[in-house]
Amino acid sequence: MKNLIIIALVFVSGFASGQTNYQKGMKTAFELWKNNKPTEASNMFERIANAEPDNWLPSYYAAQINIVNSFNLKDAKKLETQLNKAQDLINDATAISKDNPEILVLQALLHTAWVAYDGATYGMTLSGKVTELYAKAEVLEPNNPRVVYCKAEWNMGSAKYFGQDPTPYCKDLERALELFANFKPETVFHPKWGKERVVQILKSCGK
Secondary structure, eight states: OHHHHHHHHHHHHHHHHHHHHHHHHHHHHHHHHHTTOHHHHHHHHHHHHHHOTTOSHHHHHHHHHHHHTTTTOOOHHHHHHHHHHHHHHHHHHHHHSTTOHHHHHHHHHHHHHHHHHOHHHHHHHHHHHHHHHHHHHHHHOTTOHHHHHHHHHHHHHHHHHTTOOOGGGHHHHHHHHHHHHHOOOSSTTSOOOOHHHHHHHHHTTTO
């Protein structure tokens, strides 16, 4: 009996230590990102992903950093390198967590980065995929604020591109803002981004 208790204590201690290392690593990575050190943050998330093979979050954030930092890139080679890396990371996250609306949104944003870089080249092949990804994410989790907001922003961008009025999608942004007010992430590290962007875009709606 005594041996069983010792084994149990060792197991619990090891589990707690692992959780602590994961939490410390994630906090460090977010701090690096917050302090405008995206490369270091991405590398940290990747190291955590290697140590946490059953956790989709580190790969998700490493991918997100590469996607976010690609939107204003003009160098085609650098853009390709970053987005290909992001795609590999999304593939890793998807292998761990299939049909995950958060990952579907990230995949849609990756395609959007290509369209934003060269709409004439990538719009025809990727626009339909983006629409499909948001539709699938919406079926899976219709009250996820990032799904609602990112879909609305994509629709607004598409409307502007084709010379149409984007204001009908302002109501979707208002709904997203309401969803953000009541949204509670599963853990402190689960995605919760987007509210500030919604507030910013709503200003173009006169809200």
